[in-house]
Amino acid sequence: MAEPIKVVVTGAAGQIAYSLLYQIASGEVFGRNQPLILHLLDIAPMMEVLQGVVMELEDCAFSLLSAVVPTTDPEVAFKDVSSAFLVGSMPRKQGMERKDLLSANVRIFKVQGEALDKFAKKDVKVLVVGNPANTNALICAKYAPSIPRENFSAMTRLDQNRAQAQLAGKLQVPVSTIRNVIIWGNHSSTQFPDAASATVTNGGKEEKITNLIQDAAYVQGKFVETVQKRGAAVIAARKMSSAMSAAKAASDHMRDWWCGTAPGSFVSMGVYSDGSYGVPKDIVYSFPVSVSNKKWSIVQNLAVDDNARKMLDATAKELLEEKEEALLVCQD
DSSP: OOOOEEEEEESTTSHHHHHHHHHHHTTTTTOTTOOEEEEEEOOGGGHHHHHHHHHHHHHHTOTTEEEEEEESOHHHHHTTOSEEEEOOSOOOOTTOOHHHHHHHHHHHHHHHHHHHHHHSOTTOEEEEOSSSHHHHHHHHHHTOTTSOGGGEEEOOHHHHHHHHHHHHHHHTSOGGGEEOOEEEBOSSTTOEEEOTTOEEEETTEEEEHHHHOOOHHIIIIIHHHHHHTHHHHHHHHHSSOOOHHHHHHHHHHHHHHHHOOOTTOOEEEEEEOOSGGGOOSSSEEEEEEEEETTEEEEOOOOOOOHHHHHHHHHHHHHHHHHHHHHHHHHHO
16 A cells, blocks of 8 residues: 555535545545545534534545544645645525625635645645636635646536536437547636537447537537536526535546546646637636646647637636736735
């Protein structure tokens, strides 16, 4: 067995963490041979609930779980961690827009960036789940200057998973047969779910999905709108934001970042823009990436038609506006 790695989950008494912690402790994320020490961070009023979560983790008798450390102290939470799931934030409620979350939540991620800078390992992999995730990741990285900014990412894997499920349903095939769906831009209603590079494997043959779904009105209309608005639809139905699916997506994201992507396959991650595809630099933007040796790289030379160009630019504009507003909040 390898030496245990330390993994922190913030908002650890919340709904997303309740599903996420099981997946991490069971070996789904870091591998079946990687022992773990879980650091669970939450605010003081949630500590009684968090103690119940700790009891349940104990009762699961996970063979990989070496220790569990519940805490309200960022120094304890972030000390020597190799991986961070930043889940804790004010949740989006019915009728709220993402911009309503920004002012309160960027302050949280400024503080957590400072804590990561002081206490975490310098090669820590930081996944921001709490919304607005892209801009929160940008702020978190800004306030952790000793950690490479490539080590910060925002979760758009939930959107990718939603998109794959929609296409699988349309084609009436298993979702596992679909790959290389792209989410461009922001984890918001301006995101662009793109099926142009997506494929489906059926009977051992891989085909482009757009060759099978020859319906531009669906691919550019209903499909895009369904994925863009899926979070709001879940809130309308559950009266709460996505939790189980968000936890699954966080696990998928970190597993691929930690273990790598399959040859020829790519996934969507919110990462620092280097100007690829004409996207403005220095925003956290969802691109198609491949991962090797725990390092992501943006997949280049994919087709971007005129409709896609408009969508990419629109979501970039929103991220630039969020960035400006967030920086002003952090100066207060």
